[in-house]
Amino acid sequence: AQKITQTQPGMFVQEKEAVTLDCTYDTSDQSYGLFWYKQPSSGEMIFLIYQGSYDEQNATEGRYSLNFQKARKSANLVISASQLGDSAMYFCAMRDTGRRALTFGSGTRLQVQP
Amino acid sequence: NAGVTQTPKFQVLKTGQSMTLQCAQDMNHNSMYWYRQDPGMGLRLIYYSASEGTTDKGEVPNGYNVSRLNKREFSLRLESAAPSQTSVYFCASSVGQGVYNEQFFGPGTRLTVL
Numbered sequence: 236a237q238k239i240t241q242t243q244p245g246m247f248v249q250e251k252e253a254v255t256l257d258c259t260y261d262t263s264d265q266s267y268g269l270f271w272y273k274q275p276s277s278g279e280m281i282f283l284i285y286q287g288s289y290d291e292q293n294a295t296e297g298r299y300s301l302n303f304q305k306a307r308k309s310a311n312l313v314i315s316a317s318q319l320g321d322s323a324m325y326f327c328a329m330r331d332t333g334r335r336a337l338t339f340g341s342g343t344r345l346q347v348q349p
Numbered sequence: 350n351a352g353v354t355q356t357p358k359f360q361v362l363k364t365g366q367s368m369t370l371q372c373a374q375d376m377n378h379n380s381m382y383w384y385r386q387d388p389g390m391g392l393r394l395i396y397y398s399a400s401e402g403t404t405d406k407g408e409v410p411n412g413y414n415v416s417r418l419n420k421r422e423f424s425l426r427l428e429s430a431a432p433s434q435t436s437v438y439f440c441a442s443s444v445g446q447g448v449y450n451e452q453f454f455g456p457g458t459r460l461t462v463l
Contacts, residue, residue: 239391268448280392280439280454287449326391330448335399336382336407337452339391 239327239340246345248317255302256312256343258327264288267331269310271301274324274342283325286310317347351375353455355440361461362430370425370458372440380443381423382452383407383415385436392439398423399446430462 238261248254260269271283286294286301294301302311310329314321324344328337353374362368374381379400384392384407394407398417412434414426423442427434438458443450 266448268450270451272454278437278457278459280441280457282451282453285449285451328391330450332448335380335405335446336384336394336397337392339393341389341391 239329239338241327241340241343243343244341246343248314248345248347250319250347250349251316253313253315254317254345256314256325256327256345258310258312258340260308260310260327260329262308262329262331262333264331264333267329269301269303270328270330270337271299271310271312272326272328273321274326276323280326284312314345319347319349321345322347353440353442353453355438355455355458357458358456359459361463362427363463364431366430367426367428368430369427370438370440370460371422372424372455373422374440374442374453375421376442376444376453377420378442378453379420379445380450381417382441382443383413383423383425384439384441385409385434386439386457387436395425395438427460430460432462434460435462436460 267288269286273281300313327340382397383395396415401420440455441452443452
């Protein structure tokens with residue numbers, strides 16, 4: 236069965252510093268996609284970054300990068316140069332060929348301090 | 350281009366009442382989804398529609414029904430609301446069912462059942 240584990244319920248980071256949000260996953264499929272979403276206090280779900288299981292390079296999108304370690308089944312989100320606006324819940328999610336929709340982790344609440 | 354829209358934004362029901370949550374997307378996506386988000390948890394799939402004319406159960410379908418009215422619209426119905434259905438409901442859509450297909454989310458409906 237699919238499972239996404241986010242072990243950090245809450246994280247603090249100083250403004251302008253980098254932060255890593257952990258995500259491990261479990262699947263028996265060879266083909267799968269990993270996604271990170273941001274949920275600010277306003278409630279909407281904002282797509283940040285995607286990594287495919289066959290992608291050889293780590294995905295990057297602006298200040299977001301995904302540290303993908305396939306053998307360890309981890310897909311950590313790295314946010315560089317944190318900003319106050321980065322304070323939000325962050326969800327890791329996965330989809331494989333056996334499932335028609337995303338499986339989400341329980342999320343990490345990030346608070347950026349000035 | 351509004352993306353994914355949901356109505357209503359907020360709703361309070363009494364136990365036993367019924368209601369329909371509406372969702373529409375203008376991105377010409379084939380697949381649509383309904384999720385619920387409970388406090389401290391990630392999103393869980395209620396129902397999905399892989400393409401127009403098809404619907405399938407997700408993880409937590411009990412107490413809900415859906416209708417894929419056309420390619421744009423996917424509604425979620427609570428026939429007899431229960432306090433356990435108090436949650437935030439998100440509709441999402443994607444181009445298709447591939448593992449790499451990003452899902453776009455609506456703003457959510459906050460439902461309280463008294």
